[in-house]
Amino acid sequence: MRLVADLEAGSMVANGLIVMTWNVENLFRPNSADTSAAETYSAKLSYLSGLIRGTGADVVALQEIGSPEAAEDLRAALGETWQAVLSARPDHRGIRVAVLARHPLTEEAQITALPPAGLPAVPDVDGQTLTQLGRGAVQVHVDCGDRGLRLVTAHLKSKLLTYPGGRRYPLNEDERARGAGYALLRRGAEAVALRVHLNDVLAASALDGQPGVPTILCGDLNDGPDAVTTVLLEGPADGDVHHPDKGDSVRLYNLGRRLPAARAYSRIYQGHGELIDHILATRDLQLRLISIDSLVDDITSIGASTRSREAAIVPDHAPVVARFAGS
Template identity: 45%
Template sequence: MPVLTTWNLENLYQPGGEFGPKTKSVYDEKLDYVAARIETIGPDVLAVQEIGDPEALDELTGRLPGTWHTVLSEHPDARGIRVGFLSRGSIATTTHVTTLPEPLRPVQSGDGPDDAAEALGRGALHVRTAVDGRDLDLVTCHLKSKLLTYPGGRFNPKDEDERARFGAYALYRRTAEAAAIRVHVNALLAEEGRSVAVLGDLNDTQLAATTQLMYGPTGSQLGTAGFDRPDKGDRSRLWNVAAKIPEEQRFSRIHEGDRELIDHILLSHALVEGLESAESFTDDIQGIGNNPSARRSESVPDHAPVTVRIG
């Protein structure tokens, strides 16, 4: 039974520096908390986001029982955070997904004439590994945040016109990044029966257009009348496990009081047929606002881990 988890670990940096915890005690508390939660969940493969220092991931892995194989994206964002995988089994192949697919043109990312994004802000990562003799193609990504930043590193706009423009730029970028992941997955699904999963922080809910773009052919999602009706789209479709998560757990972040499911697992037909359960471990997460630096002394990540168990 493969067990797959995705978890945004919220600025996993060593203490000190601009983004890491201010003290070693907070850092150690965070590593201990995350390691204990991973041990409780028991994933075979864990997709992670917001890894700032590779050494911090090494220290986390050192707190876990057993042998783990790790791989990180070589394409962090300007802040230094990146995605990665921890796997109990060896990782056979690794592919870095970084560029927007042709003929998609660069998307506007700011007010300046040269502000255009030609690549993912944070590179995605595709690995092939095996669980119980079953080959799995797993892709993790961290799409453009809904948190808006403005010139000079501001979190607040000068006026509402600027807020509207930069909200549009963020949406352009998240949409283009979702398309890049979907195009990469299309090539994987071209081989019938391949076991593919996309795991990560999509920075929007399961009903958002950017998230649904990644599903492929419409219809047949979990919780709809069409799910049990095979059709020609099944071969190239991805299913979001959100509807399988118990309703009281169906969120992975609390932003300004709103419960949002923005961390997702999408499964190909070969995997969704065996889906037994999906969970979001929300017991300990706290509400957040729009100032990420306010949480530097917190030892519990602001996102909940989302997990699927597949028979």
């Protein structure tokens, strides 16, 4: 893979930092009696750990970790110095987000509720009221020198539609339209919950008069960079990153806007490249950004069916990797 060599060289920058976000697609430890699945799992762990090590990543935000055991298997494959923090709230399938780092790692928050300051009363397709994120987000502190790094990783509601009772097909076109609306409402409420959480965290850092902790929000947001659900996570708009203003304390910059044009996607769906895996960062990190890339060389196009993916070794999402200069 072309970018691995470039990023390995970048990892030698004194006091630099390399951050990756990656949806690793249903990483479940298989039943020990299923020999074929065990072989696939072993090969997938080797692929994931080899690519992560090859980039020289300091911290990796992961989505679609299937169990604590799977997270531990990947952590162990990376080596003894690596640490892991997992979300305590998986979805109904058992998948969750996690963070791995080769520096000391501290869990700071489990983000699970739709807060009162956000959108706390969103209807769902079964006529109930949502009060929780479908998949919890997690906030960690990475002790990687100086002030370290604050990182939040999330996996927002997908665009896959469900209908009352868990049905995967609509009874009529009115129900299809409602299903799409409910999915959008849920993803929007989850994005607002993250933004409200970050407003509190970032504003608190600004109030103490000390330099804020460099902060990243990343993960599978299931929308493109210009979708409302993604843009609202950036906070107040900025006219010029080189001129500080009153919005800097809570603003995030979507680093994906600086991806190389030919690689500005992280998944290929029905032949169309789409950027749904994002790294958003505070101003200090935006100014220190050396490069960002999506390592798309190995991924292939997928469709709506997941059955054909059961034996896949390479995930359906590409890892997005950002490299920063030292502070």
